[in-house]
Amino acid sequence: MQKRSLETRSRILSTSLDLFSALGYEKTGVSLICERSSVSKGSFYHQFPSKHAVFTTLLAQWLGDLDRQFDLDFSSASDVPSGILAMTGEFGRIMMLSRPYLPLFLEFWLQSIRNPEIWQQTIAPYQNYVDRFAKIFRQGVAEGSIQPVDPDDASLALIALALGLLLQNMMIPEGRDWPSVSENVISLYLNGIKGVSNA
């Protein structure tokens, strides 16, 4: 792969990201992608076998970014509740930064229901996250910083909160300070399951 090739590839990917988010996958035509990224149609199909391949490439990129971000955040945590709460700050920041692309995330979600390949690609990492949080909560229960709750349920609840906040943020972009709202909401939840010793 030559340098020039990589450039056109990334140009196609970035404008596709914008267009898919703004118009939706179906309504975004290949011709428009080419036009907006100053790439000929022939070149497009030289780089990608299909429009859908662009979509899955973007999905893989998104998942990779997410994974790297999580690994980064996990590294520096002492006590479980405070660790998760610290992560919440990051969450709010990421939420605002990636707000323009949330509709695309929803579209990923939607497609994974109907497309088995996309499903496997998206659902494996998701399961991963559930397990990871469950493990953290289990540890929290063991160290007494968390009340004896079911770790799986606690993990599902945390993820549900995050997803629900994302959805609501997507709908009502203005009028609320979402980072602080999400911090309040998650600490509301955490305070409830926090161990009495550390309260």
Next chain:
Amino acid sequence: MQKRSLETRSRILSTSLDLFSALGYEKTGVSLICERSSVSKGSFYHQFPSKHAVFTTLLAQWLGDLDRQFDLDFSSASDVPSGILAMTGEFGRIMMLSRPYLPLFLEFWLQSIRNPEIWQQTIAPYQNYVDRFAKIFRQGVAEGSIQPVDPDDASLALIALALGLLLQNMMIPEGRDWPSVSENVISLYLNGIKGVSNA
């Protein structure tokens, strides 16, 4: 409107509901709707001005159903936490019943980002629900059955939980008993903000 007319209308609506959910709005052609509901194309356009009108009609129906269900559940509540918890049982039941149509709900959500008319139609009721729950939580704080939390945040959190559970249920349909999971998750949250007097 004659009887025959009403029948074809409802036939179009019900198959559209199925098809939109199964294939998505864009991928569902009017011809297929007609074929599957044994209605000619002309008749379709006699009943609805456009494919999109069918979509908005379904949306209005969905919102109406939801509203009626909520009003029903609200009526019989004594204490705030127990009232909401009781509602959770209903939520789990509804979640499983309407599971085949959840993708369509997501599609409503997605379209409301890009279509101002759909946005107003969907977001007004949503705001309503936030306010309603906030009011309930405020009442709970006043009566001491709920700790002195911010009612708006508490309401947002509850809705976030519900939305997040819906999303997760959509992705992992089997392997979990979602009604009981949602009951556990929500009571996890409620126990956290419940007043110590009623604990």
Next chain:
DNA sequence: AATATTAGACTGACTGGTCGGTTTAATAAC
């Protein structure tokens, strides 16, 4: 009771246009 009228429901072939993807031949970059 038999006939005529009428409004609305219904039909399905057809249209104008879009879109994903292919092909080709020539140019440019490495």
Next chain:
DNA sequence: GTTATTAAACCGACCAGTCAGTCTAATATT
């Protein structure tokens, strides 16, 4: 000389929406 890119023509499938005309059933007229 191999790889990447371009521009433009092209294809087949599909799709939302239209239209001229037919059918149905209820009402009005005789």
